[in-house]
Amino acid sequence: MEIQTNPTITLLCPSCWGTLEQNHCPNCGESFSQTLDILDLRWPRPPSLTTAEETLVTNLVTQFETKTYRELVTLRFQDLDAPPEFLTLYHDYQANLQTRGRSMMDMFQTRLSEHYKIPDRQIALDIGCGVGTSTAVLANQFAQVIGIDPSLPDLILAKKYCQEQHIENTLFVQAFAQQIPLQDNLVSYVVALNVIEHLFDVENAFAEFHRVLKADGCFCGDSRNRYDLFFPEPHAQLHWVGLFPRRFQPWYVRTFKERPYVSAHLLSWLELRRFAKHTFEQTTITYPLVSAYGQPVQTDKWIHLLEKTPIFRHLALIIFPSHLLLAKVGNPLSNTH
Numbered sequence: 001m002e003i004q005t006n007p008t009i010t011l012l013c014p015s016c017w018g019t020l021e022q023n024h025c026p027n028c029g030e031s032f033s034q035t036l037d038i039l040d041l042r043w044p045r046p047p048s049l050t051t052a053e054e055t056l057v058t059n060l061v062t063q064f065e066t067k068t069y070r071e072l073v074t075l076r077f078q079d080l081d082a083p084p085e086f087l088t089l090y091h092d093y094q095a096n097l098q099t100r101g102r103s104m105m106d107m108f109q110t111r112l113s114e115h116y117k118i119p120d121r122q123i124a125l126d127i128g129c130g131v132g133t134s135t136a137v138l139a140n141q142f143a144q145v146i147g148i149d150p151s152l153p154d155l156i157l158a159k160k161y162c163q164e165q166h167i168e169n170t171l172f173v174q175a176f177a178q179q180i181p182l183q184d185n186l187v188s189y190v191v192a193l194n195v196i197e198h199l200f201d202v203e204n205a206f207a208e209f210h211r212v213l214k215a216d217g218c219f220c221g222d223s224r225n226r227y228d229l230f231f232p233e234p235h236a237q238l239h240w241v242g243l244f245p246r247r248f249q250p251w252y253v254r255t256f257k258e259r260p261y262v263s264a265h266l267l268s269w270l271e272l273r274r275f276a277k278h279t280f281e282q283t284t285i286t287y288p289l290v291s292a293y294g295q296p297v298q299t300d301k302w303i304h305l306l307e308k309t310p311i312f313r314h315l316a317l318i319i320f321p322s323h324l325l326l327a328k329v330g331n332p333l334s335n336t337h
């Protein structure tokens with residue numbers, strides 16, 4: 001498929017949905033802050049940064065041109081107030097991120113293509129793009145990629161990463177998934193990598209993905225399973241968190257790990273299925289190919305075998321560590337492609 005050049009992207013005011021001119025909305029008069037040309041379009045506007053966060057952003061901005069991406073990553077996480085085991089884990093994760101980003105994006109598209117076809121290669125949207133490694137991969141496949149994330153420090157790193165890789169067709173915007181400052185029917189492909197379990201308003205976020213997607217656009221995202229029986233919950237590093245009723249989960253994590261449990265909200269297969277079917281005309285929930293997560297390639301063969309086994313196919317999804325949601329906008333019968 002041929003990559004087309006420079007589709008125009010107009011950012012919208014998240015308050016009134018008027019068209020922004022630079023960082024200002026002529027329609028409602030709101031102005032939005034801008035850091036290294038990354039606009040803060042989070043809405044409703046969250047409380048302002050703490051002093052520590054402000055210092056971090058200032059450090060990243062002032063050293064943006066002189067430091068490398070890797071040095072900025074160190075700067076970003078050196079003051080992180082987290083247990084040492086978590087930091088080690090995070091640094092390992094960061095170190096493998098480039099390879100991981102590529103293998104995950106490849107896996108997403110391999111799985112998606114078994115069911116649905118991305119209509120064209122014009123604009124992709126990377127939801128919760130973080131430090132931009134998946135955005136950079138998509139930038140090689142689409143004419144333009146928009147990365148949105150609520151975290152400014154992550155977006156600054158993403159921008160640096162793309163700059164170092166000489167990638168110029170990316171646009172980073174600080175925004176929430178449930179209020180995407182883009183026009184309707186704009187995007188051909190929406191990606192959510194390691195994101196669905198962090199959406200606290202899944203219904204509205206999914207509705208936004210559907211709104212910005214073109215009439216035959218596609219969505220792909222992975223989702224950690226609440227009822228995974230095999231691996232520790234990745235954010236708490238503790239087994240079986242999801243087996244507890246939601247209101248007891250923070251108590252369980254605090255008791256055994258002495259840390260708060262606030263930023264993750266894992267969905268079960270049924271919950272994910274309900275949200276997906278409520279939003280998209282065509283949906284498939286399937287197994288991710290676990291080689292993309294660094295598991296042995298042989299394991300993928302077992303997954304393919306499992307998929308072909310009628311009863312177990314669904315039963316195993318209930319307890320499998322992770323799900324892959326594939327979706328397409330539009331009724332299959334109205335599809336002329």
Ligand SMILES: [Zn+2]
Pocket residue numbers: 013014015016017018025026027028029030
């Ligand atoms: Zn406005």
